[in-house]
Amino acid sequence: MNAKSKHAFAATAVENALQPAMYTKGKPIAAMNILDRMKYYNIPGVSVAVIDNGKIDWAKGYGIKETGGNDPVTPETLFQAASISKPVTALGTLQLVEKRILDLDSPVNDKLVSWKVPENEFSEKEKVTLRRLLTHSAGLTVTGFPGYATSEQIPTPVQVLDGEKPANTSPVRIDMVPGAQWRYSGGGFVVTQLLVADISGKTFQEYMQTTVLAPLGMTHSTFEQPLPREKAEQATSGHLANGEVIKGRWHVYPELAAAGLWSTPSDLCRFAIELQKSFAGGSNKVISQEMAVKMLAPGIGNWGLGVGLGEWTAEEKRSFSHGGGNKGFICMLFAFVNKGKGAVVMTNSDNGNELVMEILRSLSSVYGWSILQPKEVVLIGIAPEKLIAYAGDYRASDETDTPVVVYIEKDQLRMMSPETGDWALSPISETEFVYMDGGVEITFIKGDDDRYDQIQRWGALLSRKKG
DSSP: OOHHHHHHHHHHHHHTOBOOSEEETTSOOOOBOHHHHHHHHTOOEEEEEEEETTEEEEEEEEEBSSTTOOOBOOTTOBEEOGGGHHHHHHHHHHHHHHTTSSOTTSBGGGTOOSOOOOOOTTTTTSOOBHHHHHTTOSOBOOOOOOOEETTSOOOOHHHHHHTOTTOOSOOOOBOSOTTSSOOOOHHHHHHHHHHHHHHHSSOHHHHHIIIIITTTTOTTOBOOSSOOHHHHTTBOOOBOTTSOBOTTSSEEOSOHHHHOOEEOHHHHHHHHHHHHHHHHTSOOSSSOHHHHHHHTSOOGGGBOSSSEEOOOSSGGGOEEEEEEEETTEEEEEEEESSSSOEEEEEESSTTHHHHHHHHHHHHHHHHTOSSOOOEEEOOOOOOGGGGGGTOEEEEOTTSOSOOEEEEEETTEEEEEETTTEEEEOEESSSSEEEETTTTEEEEEEEOTTSSEEEEEETTEEEEEOOO
16 A cells, blocks of 8 residues: 555545544444544534654645635645644744843843733732743733624734733733642733834844744745735635624734734644654754643643643653644644644534544544543433423623523433534533533432532533523
């Protein structure tokens, strides 16, 4: 079998072996087809690239760029990389550390010129440093950004940081002691963006182009926002959960370091391969082996410098990853540290989370990865008349989280919210239910009236709305 046939065989195997997050004990795992699952989740387009033996094994597009159109997704089609912008940003920023222009553990206010992180009682004890910005432990606010319609006025990075119009997010401020705990902060990466521009004397886009994108051969990638016309022709449109095309095709993200990268799975695989090689001492196109080891060293929250880290105790399971979710786009980068393996999956829909993971589980099965395997669960039966005790409208006590509605349909308990969509819940005990496709576990907590008053999901506690 020649190389081309081998790659086609691998791609076909992956396309037909998608797997759910969970499966019922005693029943075979149902292998699913990628096109069927795209239809199931109402996702117009998907792009996949796979790393094997330290190089891109194959890349392929599925579906179309835009609902109602005919342009196919190809390996060259651009997607918004969303928060995968963060590890790419971190790689470029660490070159400034390597050159001793920046220091990981010095206060960033010592180097910032065009803006300063406002000091307060929290920063009297500890300072905001670059290490803390890159590991989401700087105590800064603003988790993520919704972006701006193409017709809207776009704020400057300083306006974003101060929450000044036309910015649509709150000011980025310190509200806990820096270094005290891990908390995801896209706002911290906008500070990094400004720091890089102030220190390099270039725009952030120019710096990243010359420092990371060009040296790594990421020729289809750009941090330019808005997207230039010639690049826009290569790009897919973003889609809402209901399948509608986003007005203007996509949102614009001036928060470049946090969410502004346009890319392809193949280009992001080139980034991952370079980091793998740098860690092993085989390449130093951007940073040295010593710096790569620092980037992939587990820190607070098991977070490296700009990347999430997987299980670290077993060397064969060590991995780095980052997901991304801009309006109309969901994507994931996953790679092993030492094995020269990994993949990037990008979708043009808000519904992409489950499909992305199903594809990664298929890759794990076909390529013999040691992780990302489906979980076996034992389901129990609950009488339909007892399900009413779980139904209700649940939300956080301060009502800041998206409301979650638990309801019954055809003797099936379901959970729905604008944030996650509509899930079928299956019981594994009287208090624990699972969403099989996504692998999410939900715990119900009973109150005094024999009904369930609270639910716990992803560690967050939501209470039933009274009245």
